[in-house]
Amino acid sequence: MQQLFFKQPGDTPQNGGAFKRWLYRGQKPSWIAKFLNRMWANAASKKVMPNGLVTLEVIGRKSGRVVSFPLVMVTVDGQRYLASMLGEDAQWVRNVRAARGKAILRRGGCEEVQLEEIPAAQRAPLLKAYLSAAPGAQPHVPVHKDAPLAEFERIAAEFPVFRLTANKEPL
Numbered sequence: 001m002q003q004l005f006f007k008q009p010g011d012t013p014q015n016g017g018a019f020k021r022w023l024y025r026g027q028k029p030s031w032i033a034k035f036l037n038r039m040w041a042n043a044a045s046k047k048v049m050p051n052g053l054v055t056l057e058v059i060g061r062k063s064g065r066v067v068s069f070p071l072v073m074v075t076v077d078g079q080r081y082l083a084s085m086l087g088e089d090a091q092w093v094r095n096v097r098a099a100r101g102k103a104i105l106r107r108g109g110c111e112e113v114q115l116e117e118i119p120a121a122q123r124a125p126l127l128k129a130y131l132s133a134a135p136g137a138q139p140h141v142p143v144h145k146d147a148p149l150a151e152f153e154r155i156a157a158e159f160p161v162f163r164l165t166a167n168k169e170p171l
Contacts, residue, residue: 015048016064023147024062024140025085034168047097052072052075052133053070053071053072053107053109054071054073054082055070055105055106055127056068056069056092056096056103056104057069057103058092058095058099058102058103059095063086066104067091068106069091070089070133071092072129072136074126074129074133074134074162078127080164081118081125081129081161081164082115082161082162083138083159083160083161083162083163085134085136087157087159087160088158088159088160090160092127093160095160097117102112102114102115102167103115103116103159105164111163111166112166112167113164113166113167114166114167115162115164115167116163117161117162118160118161119162120157121156121161123152123156123161124152125149126161127141127152127155127156127159128145128152131143131144132145141159157168
């Protein structure tokens with residue numbers, strides 16, 4: 001089975017890096033990844049996951065319908081953040097930008113949130129915290145979670161990060 005996937009240094013059968021990249025070949029989720037994402041989003045919205053897994057709901061920029069994405073939320077210095085493991089091309093990033101940052105966060109309950117994109121120059125420590133909290137994202141990010149902050153600064157412009165705040169305006 002490993003011959004089906006492109007192997008990178010550090011890939012082992014235990015971490016499944018090659019398989020996880022295969023699920024998102026071309027930086028787009030395959031039908032298998034979409035199915036798994038629906039399952040994870042459902043589990044995250046019901047708060048059955050112990051980690052920072054949440055479900056982000058945003059209006060689709062093309063369909064106009066609510067689209068759900070399972071994401072890992074990290075908290076740094078009391079602030080909540082979401083990062084894109086697939087970089088700029090992630091559909092949820094495009095939808096959030098089109099929706100001017102308005103979204104719903106589900107994790108046991110429902111919270112209207114405003115997502116504010118963090119400038120690339122400030123992303124490095126947030127991306128490092130994200131990779132520590134989301135080991136499943138490691139195969140998609142070209143820097144190891146334990147790398148020095150300078151390595152994260154080098155890739156920061158390629159991986160959007162958003163700060164979450166409570167939304168005071170109606171969706």
